[in-house]
Amino acid sequence: MQLKEIRNIFHKELGGLYALEEINSFFYLLIEHHLGLERFILALKPDVTITKTEEQPLFEALSELKKFKPIQYIIGETSFMELDFAVNPDVLIPRPETEELVRWIIDDVKAFSGSKTAGEIKILDIGTGSGCIAIALAKNLPQAEVYALDVSESALKMARTNAIKNKVSIQFSHLSILNRPELSDKFDIIVSNPPYVREQEKVGMHSNVLDNEPSLALFVEDDNPLIFYKEIALFAKKHLNESGALYLEINQYLAKETEQLLKEHNFSEIELRKDMFDNDRMIKAVI
Numbered sequence: 093m094q095l096k097e098i099r100n101i102f103h104k105e106l107g108g109l110y111a112l113e114e115i116n117s118f119f120y121l122l123i124e125h126h127l128g129l130e131r132f133i134l135a136l137k138p139d140v141t142i143t144k145t146e147e148q149p150l151f152e153a154l155s156e157l158k159k160f161k162p163i164q165y166i167i168g169e170t171s172f173m174e175l176d177f178a179v180n181p182d183v184l185i186p187r188p189e190t191e192e193l194v195r196w197i198i199d200d201v202k203a204f205s206g207s208k209t210a211g212e213i214k215i216l217d218i219g220t221g222s223g224c225i226a227i228a229l230a231k232n233l234p235q236a237e238v239y240a241l242d243v244s245e246s247a248l249k250m251a252r253t254n255a256i257k258n259k260v261s262i263q264f265s266h267l268s269i270l271n272r273p274e275l276s277d278k279f280d281i282i283v284s285n286p287p288y289v290r291e292q293e294k295v296g297m298h299s300n301v302l303d304n305e306p307s308l309a310l311f312v313e314d315d316n317p318l319i320f321y322k323e324i325a326l327f328a329k330k331h332l333n334e335s336g337a338l339y340l341e342i343n344q345y346l347a348k349e350t351e352q353l354l355k356e357h358n359f360s361e362i363e364l365r366k367d368m369f370d371n372d373r374m375i376k377a378v379i
Contacts, residue, residue, distance in 0.1 A: 095123065095133070095140045098150055105154055118163050122153050125167045160300040173228040177254050182246035183222040184309045189367040190285055193341050193374045194228045196365065197283060200337070200376075201233055214277060215239065216331070218269050218284035218324055221309055223251030223262065225283055230260035239277065243268040244308060269323045275331060282328045285341035286320035287312050293345075317343065321350055325357040332379045340375050347372035 099119050106115045120131035126149045133140060153166050164170040164185045169178050172186040173194055179185055201213060213236040217226035220240035230238040240262050242248050248264050255262045267273045269286070289310050294302060301310075312319055321340065328338045338359065342350045347364055354362050359377035367373035 093142065093144075093147055095129075095142055096138060098142075098147065099134070102154060106157060109158065109160070118153075118157060121163060121167060122150055125169075126150065126153075160298070160303065162300050162304055165304060172222075172224040173232070175224075175228060175231060175258050177222050177224055177227075178250060178257060179222055180250060181304055182244065182306060183250050184305055186222060186224040189369070189371075189373050190225065190341060191228075192365075192367055193283070193285070193339060194225055194232075196374065196376065197229060197281060197339055198232045201236070201281070213237065213281070214279045214333075215281045215283065216241070216277075216279045218282065218327075219243070219286045219309070219320075220251050220264070221247050221285075223254045223264075225285065226251070226262050227254055227258050227260055229283075230255075230262055231258055237263075239263045239265070239279070241265040241267040241269070241273070243270075244306075247306075247309070269320060269327060272323065272327065278331055278333050278336075280333050280336050281339065282324070282332060282336070283339040284320070284324050286324065288317065288320070288341075288343040288346070290314050290317050290343070290345075317346060318349060318353055321353055325354060325359070328359075329357060329379060334379070336379050338377045338379070340377075341373060342375055344371035344373060347375070350375060 102119045103115055123129045124131065127142065127146055156166050162185055164179050165181055168180065169176060170185055173191050177186060213233065215229055215236050215238045217240040220226050220242045223240060226238050226240040229236065240251060242251065245266055248266055252264060287310055289312065291311055292314050332338065351362055351364060354377045359379055361378040363376045364372055365374045
């Protein structure tokens with residue numbers, strides 16, 4: 093079948109489900125992933141034809157897209173901070189907003205740690221998931237020792253795979269922050285993107301998230317939505333070095349409550365930042 097015919101089928105089958113630009117993005121990602129073809133192939137060779145064997149994964153992906161399975165899970169990979177990450181339903185798909193949190197840390201470290209030598213900066217990522225935060229920090233801050241923990245062994249398996257894939261050294265631990273772990277190390281930076289979506293917020297969420305991404309990494313009970321932030325704050329008070337910094341991705345609807353919680357735990361220099369969508373999304377505090 094001609095590739096342009098398959099593209100037309102994608103548009104016909106997905107037209108009522110996704111925007112035009114999104115369908116095009118799906119199609120070109122799939123032909124690049126499965127066939128090694130660049131997105132401009134049809135401009136150069138409009139009559140290019142592929143075999144039945146080559147068609148199969150494209151139509152399998154089309155079937156999954158009709159069920160609103162995220163394209164990242166379909167192809168098993170995504171990009172974060174210009175790095176390639178393997179993903180599956182055991183881990184959240186990294187978001188562009190989280191890249192902004194990582195860039196904030198990188199900028200701060202580069203601005204204030206000029207006197208530090210290799211191994212003198214210690215960073216801990218709590219709830220690492222795919223490892224995207226820890227790995228991006230390790231890749232961009234070669235002077236840092238990076239540690240990461242997660243409650244899910246399946247997520248840690250994926251994170252370890254991604255660390256190898258991106259050629260960085262991370263010390264991973266299978267721990268839950270809710271169990272108040274005691275570590276022998278102290279850190280200059282602790283970062284976390286913990287579960288923060290309240291159950292009541294599910295109403296406004298798309299089924300591709302609700303039906304595919306891990307609930308363990310997303311949701312908290314309505315009556316205790318800051319449970320992870322409370323435990324992280326308690327942990328950080330014990331495990332941050334003097335003048336150490338805590339960076340958190342937060343629920344945009346609970347920004348003031350999160351800020352107040354950090355104040356109650358005697359953090360200072362608290363700074364709240366908005367993301368690219370103008371939502372309160374990240375916060376920094378110093379111990």
